[in-house]
Amino acid sequence: MDVDIGNALSSVASPGLSRDALEALDEQVAVAHERIEMGRANDEHGYAALNLPNTTDPETIRSAVDPVVDADTLITIGIGGSALGAATITDALADAGDGTETLYLDNVDPAWVNQRLEGLDLERTAINVVSRSGTTAETLANFLVVRDAFDAAGVDWTDRTVVTTGDSGPLIELAARHDLPAVTVPDGVPGRFSALSAVGMVAAAVCGNDLEALLAGARAEADTLTGSLFSCPAYAYGATTYALDARGVSMNAMMPYAESLETYAEWFAQLWAESLGKDDLGQTPVRALGVTDQHSQLQLYRAGPRDKLVTFVTPRNRPNRPIPDTDVEALSYLGNATLGGLLEAEFEATEASLAAAGRPNVRVELDRVDAYEIGGLLYGMEAACVLAGELYGVNAFNQPAVEWAKKATRGLLGGGDFEEAEAVAEKETLRIER
Amino acid sequence: MDVDIGNALSSVASPGLSRDALEALDEQVAVAHERIEMGRANDEHGYAALNLPNTTDPETIRSAVDPVVDADTLITIGIGGSALGAATITDALADAGDGTETLYLDNVDPAWVNQRLEGLDLERTAINVVSRSGTTAETLANFLVVRDAFDAAGVDWTDRTVVTTGDSGPLIELAARHDLPAVTVPDGVPGRFSALSAVGMVAAAVCGNDLEALLAGARAEADTLTGSLFSCPAYAYGATTYALDARGVSMNAMMPYAESLETYAEWFAQLWAESLGKDDLGQTPVRALGVTDQHSQLQLYRAGPRDKLVTFVTPRNRPNRPIPDTDVEALSYLGNATLGGLLEAEFEATEASLAAAGRPNVRVELDRVDAYEIGGLLYGMEAACVLAGELYGVNAFNQPAVEWAKKATRGLLGGGDFEEAEAVAEKETLRIER
Numbered sequence: 001m002d003v004d005i006g007n008a009l010s011s012v013a014s015p016g017l018s019r020d021a022l023e024a025l026d027e028q029v030a031v032a033h034e035r036i037e038m039g040r041a042n043d044e045h046g047y048a049a050l051n052l053p054n055t056t057d058p059e060t061i062r063s064a065v066d067p068v069v070d071a072d073t074l075i076t077i078g079i080g081g082s083a084l085g086a087a088t089i090t091d092a093l094a095d096a097g098d099g100t101e102t103l104y105l106d107n108v109d110p111a112w113v114n115q116r117l118e119g120l121d122l123e124r125t126a127i128n129v130v131s132r133s134g135t136t137a138e139t140l141a142n143f144l145v146v147r148d149a150f151d152a153a154g155v156d157w158t159d160r161t162v163v164t165t166g167d168s169g170p171l172i173e174l175a176a177r178h179d180l181p182a183v184t185v186p187d188g189v190p191g192r193f194s195a196l197s198a199v200g201m202v203a204a205a206v207c208g209n210d211l212e213a214l215l216a217g218a219r220a221e222a223d224t225l226t227g228s229l230f231s232c233p234a235y236a237y238g239a240t241t242y243a244l245d246a247r248g249v250s251m252n253a254m255m256p257y258a259e260s261l262e263t264y265a266e267w268f269a270q271l272w273a274e275s276l277g278k279d280d281l282g283q284t285p286v287r288a289l290g291v292t293d294q295h296s297q298l299q300l301y302r303a304g305p306r307d308k309l310v311t312f313v314t315p316r317n318r319p320n321r322p323i324p325d326t327d328v329e330a331l332s333y334l335g336n337a338t339l340g341g342l343l344e345a346e347f348e349a350t351e352a353s354l355a356a357a358g359r360p361n362v363r364v365e366l367d368r369v370d371a372y373e374i375g376g377l378l379y380g381m382e383a384a385c386v387l388a389g390e391l392y393g394v395n396a397f398n399q400p401a402v403e404w405a406k407k408a409t410r411g412l413l414g415g416g417d418f419e420e421a422e423a424v425a426e427k428e429t430l431r432i433e434r
Numbered sequence: 435m436d437v438d439i440g441n442a443l444s445s446v447a448s449p450g451l452s453r454d455a456l457e458a459l460d461e462q463v464a465v466a467h468e469r470i471e472m473g474r475a476n477d478e479h480g481y482a483a484l485n486l487p488n489t490t491d492p493e494t495i496r497s498a499v500d501p502v503v504d505a506d507t508l509i510t511i512g513i514g515g516s517a518l519g520a521a522t523i524t525d526a527l528a529d530a531g532d533g534t535e536t537l538y539l540d541n542v543d544p545a546w547v548n549q550r551l552e553g554l555d556l557e558r559t560a561i562n563v564v565s566r567s568g569t570t571a572e573t574l575a576n577f578l579v580v581r582d583a584f585d586a587a588g589v590d591w592t593d594r595t596v597v598t599t600g601d602s603g604p605l606i607e608l609a610a611r612h613d614l615p616a617v618t619v620p621d622g623v624p625g626r627f628s629a630l631s632a633v634g635m636v637a638a639a640v641c642g643n644d645l646e647a648l649l650a651g652a653r654a655e656a657d658t659l660t661g662s663l664f665s666c667p668a669y670a671y672g673a674t675t676y677a678l679d680a681r682g683v684s685m686n687a688m689m690p691y692a693e694s695l696e697t698y699a700e701w702f703a704q705l706w707a708e709s710l711g712k713d714d715l716g717q718t719p720v721r722a723l724g725v726t727d728q729h730s731q732l733q734l735y736r737a738g739p740r741d742k743l744v745t746f747v748t749p750r751n752r753p754n755r756p757i758p759d760t761d762v763e764a765l766s767y768l769g770n771a772t773l774g775g776l777l778e779a780e781f782e783a784t785e786a787s788l789a790a791a792g793r794p795n796v797r798v799e800l801d802r803v804d805a806y807e808i809g810g811l812l813y814g815m816e817a818a819c820v821l822a823g824e825l826y827g828v829n830a831f832n833q834p835a836v837e838w839a840k841k842a843t844r845g846l847l848g849g850g851d852f853e854e855a856e857a858v859a860e861k862e863t864l865r866i867e868r
Contacts, residue, residue: 001868002865002866002867002868003865003866004863004864004865004866005864005866006861006862006863006864006865007861007862009862009864011862012862079725079726079729080726080728080729080730081729084730094549095545095549106726107693107723107724107725107726108725108773108776108777108780109691109692109693109694109752109773109777110752110753110754110755110772110773110774110777111529111692111693111694111752111753111803112692112693112694113755113773114753114755115528115529134764135764135765137768137776137780138725138729138776138780140760140762140765140768141757141768141771141773141776142773144757144758144760144765144768144769145755145757145758145773147758148758169764170762170764170765173762174762220868221868224868229866230866231866232866233866233867233868236866250684250685250739250741251685251718257543258543258545258546259541259543259545259546260543260545260546266730269730269731270729270730270731273730273731273733273734273738274730274731274733274734276734276738277731277733277734277735277737277738278733278734278737278738279737280737280738280739280740281738281739282734282738282739284685284720284734284738284739284741284742286718286720287721289541290541291513291541291542291572292513292514292540292541294836294839295513295514295515295572295704295836296514296518296626296700296703296704296707296708297703297704297707297708297711298835298836298839299707299708299711299712299833299834299835299836300707300708300710300711300712300716300718301711302835302836302838303711303712303713303714303834303835304707304710304711304712304714304715304716304718305684305714305715305716305718306714307684307718308718318543318544318545319544319545319548320544321544321547321548321579323575323578323579324578324579324581324582325578326574326578328574328604328607328608330568330569330603330604331569331574331578331604333844333847333848333849333850334571334574334575334578334847334849335578336847336848337575337847338544339542339543339544339547339575339576339579340544341847342542342571342572342575342843342847343542343543343544345842345843345846345847346542346571346572346839346843348842348846348858349838349839349840349842349843349846349854349855349858350839351858351861352839352842352854352857352858352861353835353838353839353842353854355861355862356838356854356857357835357838369545376868399733400733400737401732401733401736401737401787401791402728402729402732402733402736404736404783404787404790404791405728405732405780405783405784405786405787406783408779408782408783408786408787409776409779409780409783410767412779412782412783413767413768413770413771413775413776413779414767414770415767415768416767420783420786420787420790421783423786423790424782424783424785424786427440427441427785427786427789428440428441428443428445428446428789429438429440430438430439430440430443431436431437431438431440432436432437432438432439432663432664432665432666432667432670433436433667434435434436434654434655434658434667434810
């Protein structure tokens, strides 16, 4: 990825960063980089994720999925980091794949699960179940439901299932018992940093995406991690967001100008929120989509509080489609254009409209939406996030605040005694009813 | 809708609202209510939207769509308020409809448009084109593209098209020329407040949703607008969000616990952002989804900066599905549960986990996800937004900040001389390349 932070400079935006501030920031970046390099060298927890482009073996993944590679539909059962990386890749690269339909069961809403499972030809469907611990409640509940649906249809789910999990736990035992192909979630790689491991790439392999190109793109990005924000797009991005947050820019609206990157914005939102949202710190990621959200969010971004950065992600090349001519005079200017030209013009206009209003924004450019560039984008944003974690001084690799609700849920369902479950009953209420 | 603001009280949350603060706020609500009632009585611009439950005629809409009501697929071409209300309704009520597939062309990404139009049986497809002005660039470009696809397939698009537009402009002229069924965008109703007019209900009618129930639910909500936040769920919600924003809660994460309400969160985000995001004011809406985002955003919501409200929307009743028993001991507690029970437990646990961390949150309860309740929810949130606009002292019904980019786009495409287009070329750059 290439990054342009021109519209985040104080010559354009307020809040914005002066050249002097960037120079000072770059000294912090150099120190943080040393820490990151040490973490990578020692394969420390979390930092190990930045080594995935060299440690992930596409051949292992391809051979695991070989029994189901002919599936028409792939159901990936996972949640959070066990789903978003895979979905980001297969959604971005859907046009480059083999046409496998993907279905991500990342929620337990029964109406929705019922509806999604209806009408599937299970003989032609494969299951990709992903949970490092093998005990994630939502994932295992959905897996039990899906297995049951296969049983009810008389289709042997053990022929159609690939497991991605850790070295121990119920899922790996199940895989051993039923002789299921299983791949391992690598040690030291938190879910939200696992897109470039088997966690993200099993689905891509079933869909026929180019795993080698994903990793090569990530490696090219890794090669830029050289200790200065002025020579590393990932560090430029991470440092800019951090420095803007310190100046009151508490939100980061991720706004790709490509529908196929809508899921990427979801992935980014998890990466940013879970990694940096701790110790009362962290920028809130906001998911947006160009051009659609120009008609929904732009008014706020341009004229609301000066508390947000807009990050554009845009490919320099994309497929196109002409806009047919029209005899309606008011629209004749469209007839000279293409949909792609209209999209590009809207992107440039929106970017400039924020700049003209002094609102900070950053442009992330990809050459095109392909496996190489997506590998680079995912890696680059992970590196940006790790850098930001160093600058904030937080541990970007844990998520302690989600444990409370997990225990409460378990207690409420009769899975043990947890004081958190008791707290649920003590809710304060002030109800206003219709 | 019923609203519970107990977890936004200062006895629970920080920032939070004291009982005294609520009493003082209620005096402002009473004054704002008078203004709103006057606006409604005079059908003033914007306020007129709150009269739609009494002014929208379902029969007119149904008779307009009669020629295409048998369609298997409905393509709605619109953007922003011309798409989100309709999509919210048809997505929420998909299970209650007649099975018509819906496709919302609300973006001009050529790769995506190409892909969405591929493989459609156009003989069995209807077009719902929606633009008040009849000149919205994205909508008209897509309409020209879709017409062309019909022509190429030898299907007469004039037999398959319903137009929703204003009293003048290219679309109404086109409808007259080709004798297309056309319904009118009502005067004085901004797009984001138009879900309960033809703008939102043409698609619902084609999908076989219950228009009368949508309007009846909205009327029931309208009947609660009585001048006090303590007796009106909509005002309770609008006043609480405003008062929290004044105390530093600059974000509002809308988090439904129902997949079918995911689009509703998009609709809400437009309503909130475009209506209130002006004069450097306005709370930023953040779109979330339970339970999925517990594994993505909850860490930040619970342990990040104290700058956000989480709004839960949850139905008291929903379809269900049992979780099959398992012989895996660690998961046996799940086997006593249902997917719905798991979802409910996760909701209550998440709500309590935020309260335990002193983070303000509000619960919006629906009896169930049906037409009556959705009508109430949409109306209630619109009324909440209008109230918040009064409290902020902004005009909730305009969106002046989006004009700049529209002019720049037009200029870039050769549609006239606009100084905004020239500003695009003067972009400040600081590029960091891979």
